[in-house]
Amino acid sequence: MSSAVRDPVIRVEGLSLDLASGEPVVEDVSFAVGQGEIMGLVGESGSGKTTTALALLGYTRAGIAVRGGSVQVAGNELIGRDGSALRGLRGKVMSYVPQDPGGALNPSLRVGDAILDVLRAHRSTEASEDSVRAALRRVELGADPEFGRRYPHQLSGGQQQRVTIAMACVCGPPVAVLDEPTTGLDVLTQDRILAELTRLRDEDGMTMVYVSHDLAVVAGMADRITVMYAGRVVESGPAAEVIERPRHPYTRALVAAIPDVHNPRALQGIPGVSVGVGEWPDGCAFAPRCVHAQDRCLEAVPSLDAVGPGHGVRCVRWEELVGHQPRADGGRAATDATGVEPLLGVEGLSVVYRGGRLDRPAVDDVSFAIEPGRCVALVGESGSGKTTIGRCIAGLHQPTAGVIRFDGVPLPGAARSRSLDQRRRIQIVFQNPYESLNPRRRVAEEIERPLRVLRKLGQADARREVGELLERVRLPTRVMDRFPGELSGGERQRVAIARALAPKPELLVCDEVTSALDVSVQAAVLELLTELQRELHLSMLFITHNLGVVACVADTVLVMDRGRLCESGPVARVLSDPADEYTRRLLAAAPRLPHGALS
């Protein structure tokens, strides 16, 4: 791998962007990407990575303006060009693949016509059905000659994303900017898209900038990685260097936060929350969350120092910290629970949706058990029926057939038919913390409600316990009087967990609780759940699509494929020696860090 960039196709120098109010969003960002390289641009939400990526297209979102710097793409300076000049370059010189293909494709345009539009704009002589078919063939959508006549809603998420990639590549631009192209897709589809992008790069020598919040996804395909925090580049260098020998405390924390299937270890979240625009401190923006921070970190913004060939880091203490790797201890100690009476027993559970297909139930004859104090992970792609099982256990969905036993007693289907005690002992935490808290209710009232309904506490007792619960999920008691809209995603999910813990449950159903969160926040939430489980001797059903998360939190894993349980067993055994073909495919597709990282 080349260390310094020769003949860069993309050269960004001192790029700064401001909000209309004058607050900086991106500050003095410089990087270069060589011909045929893939650069990963990594950061949490609010780090300025998307703003920087859009600047590579000569585009700024409403309310954001370029203050200074230069962006050169294939020899064209973009800053200062007018709209029509930029339009001539977009699609021809640099193209864009958006995050949400469902929202990005025009729903009333056949996908073939959408691709044809791009051709008409730049290469009108080649605008023909044949070119469209060729473009679709290159993203492996050519099997059906009529594919171009379909509408976006007739395609799967993965196919939609391939279409946007075909649109981005049809005019053969030297540069493509990809904005989280696989976020929201399941693991197998993500793996196929990543392979596709790597192939396009190898065949056409395209230069790519891949924006992501997930270092593990980027690690597998990028040649160089640029890590951004609070609008600045904090570390940048060859991918292997950055992942295996991260120099900046933030990069190290990010690496430590990634759940890895093949190297399970206790996850470490990054304390605190990411600083927003307009809240940047004077010195190093990461200092308030950094375990190595000293007073001098806050004096001035550190310079980007060269630590190796093509590897720069923005930290005043990087030399002192070399060799000071974060703790990376082994995964969970396996607990043996044979011979214990299960707390929850699911026997022959089937669910057929009304109006759905009878021949393919959402859940098909699933049986498993959860022993007290154990964490069972339920893994599968979207549509595998895993969420439906969780909802049946919580009393939100009536099973079509089968029995759910709790503490030896069969549970009625609907929550309303269950006894108060049964309702109290089973609690659920939902996937999306942005929708799981009542936006018109303060945090304290939200947590008080289950205390009053399920434990019949009085107002004063309930209020006292709210404080203890907030402490338990590591939130300051002052959030009590806040509305959910005033909290970050991670904080909201902690409130949702506190609400679920309030009635002192014995079984906690966690439905994709981290999938809407940034990787570093995910690690912090998982860390919290693991500790709570140990302290309170909770049993957990942990529903997720992320095998790395399973490796870090669960004792037993159940793998689901299209409503059926295809494999189950202890986590260590299933992940190291999967018996089922589908489990093997899931494992192979899971993004992973190179083996040297942090070991």
Added chain:
Amino acid sequence: MSGRLRFLRSPGGAVGVAIVLFVLAVALFGPYLAPHDPTAPIGPDAAPPSSTAPLGTDELGRDVLSRLLYGGRSVIALALLATLLAYAVGMSIGLLAGYSRSKVDPVLMRSVDVMLAFPPLLFLLVLIAGAGTSTAVLIIGVAAIQAPAVSRVVRTSTLEVSVRGYVEAAVARGERPVAVIRREVLPNILAPVIVDSGLRFTYSILIIASVNYLGLGLQPPSSDWALMVSENREYINLNLWAVVAPAAMIALLTIGVNLTGDAIARSLGRSYVPRAVRTVTPS
């Protein structure tokens, strides 16, 4: 200003509330300030403004100003009652249909579609032709025209909100459906309902005014803004004010209510779509 009155801080909200208060004050206190009896002639027919009749007289020589001061109560009270009734019925139907997700939903919604298929004014005219004209018939008729649309807006919002985690958490706690609807669903569908209620109230005013104008609602000699427009329209070139003043009051009320509704909706919307997320650091 905090909490519920936050909407007054926006210019639209402040202006809207000022206009509504002005029109309501005219309707409420007007009769006490009226210089003349609204039903007795005081001078020549359709005379232009003079010192005794600042807005001139109408086609029967009655004082336009006095009639204007008396004429607001009926239209506002009727429109308000009709709108409230429409909301009571429409919201119940919408919440029931949206929250139950059972067989009730299609039955209720198809009936609503049937109601919506009638041209509103025609429906009201047929009703008046059948049941005769009275305030009760007017209120029920206007409410029946409005309720289906209300139930649709409420149902759509309810469908959207009732799959959220906080609603499901309440269901899993085993709370009674009425409690879930009141505590979890209702507060979160209010924003669209309130904007909509401004429009509905405005529309009620216009329907009642239209019916009165057509002479099928309130009957002469009652003083009513819409009736005044209708009575004086032929003499508009003799005394312009007899038509323009009552029409302007109806227009002002409509505009004021709309501005207020929009401002309230915007202020409600903000608490769950924050411009900038304030953050706290876990200790």
